[in-house]
Amino acid sequence: DTEVTQTPKHLVMGMTNKKSLKCEQHMGHRAMYWYKQKAKKPPELMFVYSYEKLSINESVPSRFSPECPNSSLLNLHLHALQPEDSALYLCASSPSGGSYGYTFGSGTRLTVV
Amino acid sequence: GDSVTQMEGPVTLSEEAFLTINCTYTATGYPSLFWYVQYPGEGLQLLLKATKADDKGSNKGFEATYRKETTSFHLEKGSVQVSDSAVYFCALSNQAGTALIFGKGTTLSVSS
Numbered sequence: 338d339t340e341v342t343q344t345p346k347h348l349v350m351g352m353t354n355k356k357s358l359k360c361e362q363h364m365g366h367r368a369m370y371w372y373k374q375k376a377k378k379p380p381e382l383m384f385v386y387s388y389e390k391l392s393i394n395e396s397v398p399s400r401f402s403p404e405c406p407n408s409s410l411l412n413l414h415l416h417a418l419q420p421e422d423s424a425l426y427l428c429a430s431s432p433s434g435g436s437y438g439y440t441f442g443s444g445t446r447l448t449v450v
Numbered sequence: 451g452d453s454v455t456q457m458e459g460p461v462t463l464s465e466e467a468f469l470t471i472n473c474t475y476t477a478t479g480y481p482s483l484f485w486y487v488q489y490p491g492e493g494l495q496l497l498l499k500a501t502k503a504d505d506k507g508s509n510k511g512f513e514a515t516y517r518k519e520t521t522s523f524h525l526e527k528g529s530v531q532v533s534d535s536a537v538y539f540c541a542l543s544n545q546a547g548t549a550l551i552f553g554k555g556t557t558l559s560v561s562s
Contacts, residue, residue, distance in 0.1 A: 343493075370550075379539055379552035380494070393548060427493055429550070437501070438484060439543075439550050443493035 339364060343428050343442035351450055352418060358445045360411040360428030369411040370439065371403060372427040380427055386411060387433065418449045452477040456540045456553035463530055463560050471525040471556045473514075473540035481542040483507075483516055483523040484550070488537045497525075497538070530560045 341362045350356050360369065368387050372380035385393035386405040394403075400422075402414040411428055425446050429439040456473040463469060475481065485497040485507070498507030503518035512527045523540060540553040 377555075377557075379555050380550075382549050385548060387548075425493075429494075437482070438496050438499050440496070441486075441494040 341442035358413040366430035454553035460557040
């Protein structure tokens with residue numbers, strides 16, 4: 338298995354809703370990442386988990402809450418989002434450290450109404 | 451800090467034309483370099499990579515050579531196809547391997 342699987346593929350949520358994005362990989366990678374991508378822009382790093390511990394938080398608002406239940410799973414919990422949070426959310430994984438490349442999922446396209 | 455600069459385009463070519471997308475980087479130490487491709491409505495796919503100076507990455511007819519002396523990693527393809535139309539991102543992994551740093555992306559449009 339050489340894939341990163343993200344669910345759901347599309348999500349529409351209201352500003353008062355709580356929802357979660359899920360990411361799964363079975364490649365034995367020990368680092369997992371959340372990126373946010375706005376239209377016609379490069380991905381922006383949000384969070385990094387290394388060996389199931391949060392190692393980087395790029396000053397992301399607290400309405401985004403990451404969780405890494407085990408080495409194969411990564412969640413992003415969403416609460417009280419704003420319309421400007423609408424974007425493509427990408428999950429990625431890599432062997433410990435990223436020198437050999439990052440594998441990205443196909444993303445969750447989030448719309449906040 | 452570490453950064454990547456790539457030509458932003460858009461680049462518009464006819465089928466079978468030669469493609470070059472320039473990419474230069476600034477980094478301390480010895481980063482790994484990557485090209486990712488993003489087709490409309492999809493996530494990022496790793497196109498090719500190079501982990502040390504003078505390495506050449508290649509895949510699907512695309513090539514790029516890690517040039518430390520010019521801090522460059524230009525993407526080339528000898529004959530593009532309509533199916534190559536996509537956004538191409540140059541990226542580096544810093545020496546600590548803690549993050550992937552992207553250029554702004556280059557949109558390629560190939561017409562038949």
